[in-house]
Amino acid sequence: MSAFLPERLDRLRIALEAYRRRLEGCLGDPSSPEFTVAMNEFLEFIRTVDDREAYAELEAGGQVDRYRAFLGPLVLRFIWAMERVGHAQAVARSRWPGGSTPLVEAPAWGAYTHMGQSLEGIALGACRQFAMVGCGPLPDSLLYMEEHTDIESLVGIERDPKALGMARELVAAFGLERIRIVEGEGERIDYGEFDLICPSVFVTPRLATLERIAATAREGVRVILREPFYTGTLLFEPVLDVLPPPLEVIADSRSEPGRLMLKRYVLGLGRRRERTGP
Numbered sequence: 001m002s003a004f005l006p007e008r009l010d011r012l013r014i015a016l017e018a019y020r021r022r023l024e025g026c027l028g029d030p031s032s033p034e035f036t037v038a039m040n041e042f043l044e045f046i047r048t049v050d051d052r053e054a055y056a057e058l059e060a061g062g063q064v065d066r067y068r069a070f071l072g073p074l075v076l077r078f079i080w081a082m083e084r085v086g087h088a089q090a091v092a093r094s095r096w097p098g099g100s101t102p103l104v105e106a107p108a109w110g111a112y113t114h115m116g117q118s119l120e121g122i123a124l125g126a127c128r129q130f131a132m133v134g135c136g137p138l139p140d141s142l143l144y145m146e147e148h149t150d151i152e153s154l155v156g157i158e159r160d161p162k163a164l165g166m167a168r169e170l171v172a173a174f175g176l177e178r179i180r181i182v183e184g185e186g187e188r189i190d191y192g193e194f195d196l197i198c199p200s201v202f203v204t205p206r207l208a209t210l211e212r213i214a215a216t217a218r219e220g221v222r223v224i225l226r227e228p229f230y231t232g233t234l235l236f237e238p239v240l241d242v243l244p245p246p247l248e249v250i251a252d253s254r255s256e257p258g259r260l261m262l263k264r265y266v267l268g269l270g271r272r273r274e275r276t277g278p
């Protein structure tokens, strides 16, 4: 252990605790400007932490899990607040004469922006049915697929009634006939009809959803995995090291971690083990 590591670990902890207190102070109203500013600053902080050794120490001490339990729900509330704004803008764009291209004004760090690189190396020509699990009120990954691929059927799966209604409203406003938004829980549905599946990194439980994909998807399926990278584990549960077989990594993408500190992988479904015995 480096001589100054305890002090550096303390510095990191003090900074995280200060953000925790500040975020706790504006929990009452997640759409307040104070919350948005604090969350933006926090995301910038975790993007620029440069002490990997201290962060590894924090993870090894089990403290990252504790922060994640607090920060995970908050980042979802933050994204919801952002998506609400994006949704209103997109509905307004849908009323422009001749519609609007692109469909959404995508923030540089959002899912829409990174989708292109996530698809590198996937044979989209062979793909007929795409599932976005946890499509959200502003289903930007689906909108990307609508604009940039010819996949026949694009399905958004969502469990939250409000998000379902908002996503459907947007799809109807633009008249996007290839997109269907359906009610469902990622950890329960049958994935047998899909060739390509992308679970949102916000889908919980993350591992159970991958287990369900591993159990019900068909051979040849491709899964886009969004996985926390480095300080991204403060926000999202890592699953790459515990992938349920026969899911396996077949490629990783060159995409930048971006604001939510995510890496993107393509998973394939290896051969299922034959059952033995009765």
Ligand SMILES: C[S@@+](CC[C@H](N)C(=O)[O-])C[C@H]1O[C@@H](n2cnc3c(N)ncnc32)[C@H](O)[C@@H]1O
Pocket: 076, 079, 080, 083, 111, 132, 133, 134, 135, 136, 137, 138, 139, 140, 141, 142, 157, 158, 159, 160, 163, 184, 185, 186, 187, 200, 202, 203, 204, 205, 209
């Ligand atoms: C905020 S959105 C972000 C997705 C982003 N718009 C995109 O297209 O990549 C994530 C959504 O996942 C949904 N979600 C979380 N867990 C889920 C689950 N187990 N099944 C279905 N939806 C889920 C949440 O309700 C939320 O609306």
